[in-house]
Amino acid sequence: MHYTLHLTAECNMRCQYCYVSQSADRMSADTAHKAVDLALRSGGHRLGLIFFGGEPLLCRDLIEDTVAYSTEQAHASGHGRFFYKITTNGLLLDDAFLQYARTHDIFIALSIDGTERAHDAHRRQKGGAPTHDRVVAAAERLLRSFPYAPALMTVSPDTVQWYAESVEFLYSLGFRYLICSLHYAAEWDRAALGELKRQYDRLASFYYEHTVKEDKFYLSPFDVKISSHVHNKTYRHERCELGQHQLSIAPDGGIYPCVQFVGDVGYRIGDVQSGIDEEARKALYVRNETEKPGCDDCAIQKRCNHYCACLNKQATGSIGTVSEVLCAHERIVLPIADRVAARLYKKRSPMFIQKHYNDLYPLISLAEDKAIKDATCGSA
Amino acid sequence: MPVKKQVTPKYPDQYSVELNRLLLENRPLRWYATPVAGTVLSAVVILGLAGCNSGAALTGDSAPQPALGTETTTMGGVAPPSAPGTGAITMGDFAPPPIFGTPFFEHGNGVGTYGCQAVAAPVFLSEDDAFAIIKDEFKKSGLVVRQNGGTIENIQIPKPNPYYSPRDNDSRMQTVKGRLDFDFTVQGRNIVMEYVSTDDMRMWESAGPDENGIMRVSTVSRYDYKEAARTLNDGLNRSDHGNVHGVFYDPVERVDMMSVSKADDWKKARARLEKEARQRASAELREQVKDFIEWLSAQGII
Numbered sequence: 001m002h003y004t005l006h007l008t009a010e011c012n013m014r015c016q017y018c019y020v021s022q023s024a025d026r027m028s029a030d031t032a033h034k035a036v037d038l039a040l041r042s043g044g045h046r047l048g049l050i051f052f053g054g055e056p057l058l059c060r061d062l063i064e065d066t067v068a069y070s071t072e073q074a075h076a077s078g079h080g081r082f083f084y085k086i087t088t089n090g091l092l093l094d095d096a097f098l099q100y101a102r103t104h105d106i107f108i109a110l111s112i113d114g115t116e117r118a119h120d121a122h123r124r125q126k127g128g129a130p131t132h133d134r135v136v137a138a139a140e141r142l143l144r145s146f147p148y149a150p151a152l153m154t155v156s157p158d159t160v161q162w163y164a165e166s167v168e169f170l171y172s173l174g175f176r177y178l179i180c181s182l183h184y185a186a187e188w189d190r191a192a193l194g195e196l197k198r199q200y201d202r203l204a205s206f207y208y209e210h211t212v213k214e215d216k217f218y219l220s221p222f223d224v225k226i227s228s229h230v231h232n233k234t235y236r237h238e239r240c241e242l243g244q245h246q247l248s249i250a251p252d253g254g255i256y257p258c259v260q261f262v263g264d265v266g267y268r269i270g271d272v273q274s275g276i277d278e279e280a281r282k283a284l285y286v287r288n289e290t291e292k293p294g295c296d297d298c299a300i301q302k303r304c305n306h307y308c309a310c311l312n313k314q315a316t317g318s319i320g321t322v323s324e325v326l327c328a329h330e331r332i333v334l335p336i337a338d339r340v341a342a343r344l345y346k347k348r349s350p351m352f353i354q355k356h357y358n359d360l361y362p363l364i365s366l367a368e369d370k371a372i373k374d375a376t377c378g379s380a
Numbered sequence: 381m382p383v384k385k386q387v388t389p390k391y392p393d394q395y396s397v398e399l400n401r402l403l404l405e406n407r408p409l410r411w412y413a414t415p416v417a418g419t420v421l422s423a424v425v426i427l428g429l430a431g432c433n434s435g436a437a438l439t440g441d442s443a444p445q446p447a448l449g450t451e452t453t454t455m456g457g458v459a460p461p462s463a464p465g466t467g468a469i470t471m472g473d474f475a476p477p478p479i480f481g482t483p484f485f486e487h488g489n490g491v492g493t494y495g496c497q498a499v500a501a502p503v504f505l506s507e508d509d510a511f512a513i514i515k516d517e518f519k520k521s522g523l524v525v526r527q528n529g530g531t532i533e534n535i536q537i538p539k540p541n542p543y544y545s546p547r548d549n550d551s552r553m554q555t556v557k558g559r560l561d562f563d564f565t566v567q568g569r570n571i572v573m574e575y576v577s578t579d580d581m582r583m584w585e586s587a588g589p590d591e592n593g594i595m596r597v598s599t600v601s602r603y604d605y606k607e608a609a610r611t612l613n614d615g616l617n618r619s620d621h622g623n624v625h626g627v628f629y630d631p632v633e634r635v636d637m638m639s640v641s642k643a644d645d646w647k648k649a650r651a652r653l654e655k656e657a658r659q660r661a662s663a664e665l666r667e668q669v670k671d672f673i674e675w676l677s678a679q680g681i682i
Contacts, residue, residue: 214408229389298382331383342390345678350408357394 002048002085002246003039005032005066006262007059009251013089013131016122017154017183019314020054021263025251029065034272035249036070040077042276047074048083052248052259057092067104087111087152089123090138091131098145109179110135110142111152114166118159136173143174148369150177150218157183157192163199167219168206176217184315188325197332204340211344214351216365223355225337228303230356240308242288242319243269243281257284260310284309284319292322304330392678481617482624485671488631488664490606492578502634503657505665507563510575510628513662514564517669521682529562529572530623536615538608542585553604553611558584560612562625569682570622573672576609576629584608605629624681626672631664633657 008026011018039047049070051063063086070082084106093108101108112135113119120130142149151170155163167178182188188196200221207222228235243257250262253272261267269280288309295301305311306322315323344352354361492502505513515525537558562572574580581603609629616625635657640649676682 216408226391229391230394232393233395294382296382299386300383303386335387338387338389338391342678345391354408 001039001042001044001046002050003035004050004052004246004248004259005035006052006054006248006250006259007032007056007062008054009263010058011054011089012058012091012125013055014124014126014128015089016124017156017186019185019260022054026059027062027249027251027253029062029069031249031251031253031272032062032066033069034253036066036073036082038272038275039070039082040073040079043079046083047079048085050246051084051086053087055089055092056086057088057097060092060097064100067106071104083107085109089131090135090142091125093138093142095141098141102145107149108142108146109150109152110139111154112136112139112170113153113155113159115162115169118155118162118166121159122154122156139173139175147174148176150179151175153178153180155180155182155196156186157188160192160195160199163196164202164206167203171206171210171217176215178218179220181220182325182329184311184323184325184329186325188328193325193328193332196329197336200333200336204336208340208343211349211351211355212347214349216351216368221333222337222340224305225303225334226341226356229338229341232302235302239305240288240310242285242309244285247276257281258310260313288319290320292320295322300330300334303334306330388674390677392674482613482626482672483675484610484613484627485668485675486606487667487671488606488629488633488661490604490609490629490632492603492605492630492632492634502632503654503661504578504632505630505658505661507575507577507579509662510577510630510665511564513666514573514575514628514669517666517673518566521673521677523569523682524567525564525573526567527564529565529574531559531561532616532619532621533559535560535619535621536611538584538611538615540581540585540603540608542581542603553607555611555615560616566682570624571626571676571681572623573626573628574609574612574616576605576612576627578603578630581605581608603632605632624676626669626676628665628668628672631661633661633664 005027009021009023010026011020011022014022036049039049049066051059051066053059056063067082067084074081084104085108086101086106087109088111090110090112093110098108100106111123113121113123116130116132119132119135123131123135125131139151153166153170155166159166163180167180170178182196203219203222207219210217228239240258246258247269248256248259248262249272250256254262254265254268255270255272255276256262256264256267257269267284269284270276288307291301292306292312295304295306298304304327306326309319311326312319312322315325341352341356354364358364492504511525511527518525534557536555537560539554539556541554560574563575564573565571566573585603606629609627613625613627616627635650635653637650637653640646640653673682
């Protein structure tokens with residue numbers, strides 16, 4: 001179970017698509033400790049803490065305090081250890097924090113939208129200054145310490161024309177895990193969706209060529225869709241199951257089923273003091289699993305991302321309503337992903353076969369990552 | 381607006397593919413060549429066979445995962461290489477040695493027990509029933525299926541024992557070298573198919589004394605169609621018969637008479653339940669055939 005600690009709503013950037021209120025609310029150390037205690041009380045064999053914001057590195061002291069406290073408490077209670085993750089915009093990602101992250105095995109993901117024009121279109125500082133140069137510098141620092149850190153990329157209608165170019169840019173920068181998501185709440189007209197299809201066609205070539213070259217990488221739009229077919233019996237557990245694998249803790253200690261819900265009291269399912277309201281949690285889960293209107297007889301229902309309550313809420317304001325953009329996106333990406341997968345399977349691409357059909361691939365890959373990381377850090 | 385029909389992906393899912401062969405034969409060259417090859421290859425060699433078992437899973441306890449958040453909402457599916465799944469590898473999960481050839485497609489329990497008054501006979505699908513289904517599914521791919529697929533000699537044929545015995549809990553089936561007349565073939569292709577039916581089981585059955593000279597007789601017979609088909613498929617995979625083969629089996633759906641109450645018209649109820657069982661069996665056989673076609677397609681054979 002992962003607990004996402006929303007350390008602060010404050011941010012040093014003003015990304016135009018951000019949904020966070022950007023208030024001055026900050027989590028106290030006491031609340032963070034109570035969240036840790038709640039996690040330990042609730043149990044589970046894989047406990048994770050995710051430091052989230054706003055910009056979590058604005059609360060570096062709180063991160064270090066929480067890591068120390070959770071390590072100590074986990075050890076004392078015999079739970080082994082927590083796993084830590086942080087999502088940052090990179091502006092405060094310096095060598096000191098990277099060293100700290102290496103020491104404490106904190107996994108870092110960087111939000112970066114790709115090329116300069118794609119990134120700076122939305123990801124700007126408070127005063128409007130562009131951030132691309134600084135984030136690229138942070139990315140280079142990050143990748144030196146964590147060669148397999150993921151890049152989190154958001155695509156909007158006005159940047160979709162640079163989608164493939166941005167993926168290629170991030171790849172050339174050294175990112176190998178590319179998590180791409182659309183800004184679903186934006187206005188996507190037919191022209192933008194047409195461009196999206198052209199970009200996915202181009203990315204399919206990118207995916208094919210790098211897979212054939214046996215490069216190790218992960219491109220979420222295609223890898224998720226391919227997995228939804230290859231692992232169709234278990235895919236249900238890989239997709240969003242609202243409130244089952246992750247809970248969000250607001251700065252005031254309120255518990256919410258996922259990140260998009262923080263602060264919306266209608267979705268509050270407890271607090272760190274009194275614990276999780278299991279009935280409310282279950283009710284939300286059941287509500288989200290109930291098939292959405294219009295999706296009942298859809299042929300790609302089981303491979304679709306329409307179960308993601310966060311996306312639905314972000315795009316339509318309701319977890320029970322699927323946005324037309326999401327629906328259009330799934331129709332566009334799925335056949336393209338299937339075509340490129342079929343080509344790779346027919347060619348018996350070793351990387352494709354291993355990545356998608358070998359249950360042990362993540363473990364093997366992890367061993368490889370770790371060896372590379374150790375070699376990188378050892379030579380640094 | 382819902383998608384009305386999804387084009388079947390031209391690559392197999394994890395459950396219908398012959399994993400052993402794929403895993404053992406298709407490793408990235410980099411795994412041998414890089415400085416981390418020792419680590420990676422050790423993992424492959426030590427644990428590789430466990431991966432052949434689609435049920436095998438990974439321990440993620442030592443692994444960080446990408447941070448979750450809005451940007452990761454499209455994540456899921458294939459775990460990124462740094463994000464293993466959950467569960468644990470158990471050394472006991474090792475799969476048997478690889479058998480190259482056509483996978484065995486399982487849909488339906490394939491066990492029929494019948495014989496005395498207490499047992500409600502299950503529904504069997506005849507070879508004609510199977511032919512209709514197989515023909516229909518191949519037609520969707522533009523292929524024509526004909527009856528009589530030729531003969532192969534000196535093949536490992538299953539030797540089912542129809543008499544119930546607790547020993548049957550050991551699912552290994554005895555075999556005997558014999559001749560097989562394939563039931564079907566695809567016109568213009570070197571694809572042959574065998575459907576394991578009641579006729580086959582009766583023809584192959586070994587009702588004589590067992591290896592210890594003990595003759596077993598019972599008023600209840602039990603046929604394991606699925607195990608017989610699996611055994612036959614293994615035998616065909618080990619032979620060099622020059623064709624691509626597929627083996628299907630009668631799913632043998634049972635008619636659940638326990639659900640009939642005293643107040644029901646017994647004959648009508650029986651007819652209704654039989655019809656339902658037949659529909660289930662047909663659907664399961666159809667799935668076997670569809671898997672085979674998908675596999676043929678993925679292999680580039682059709």
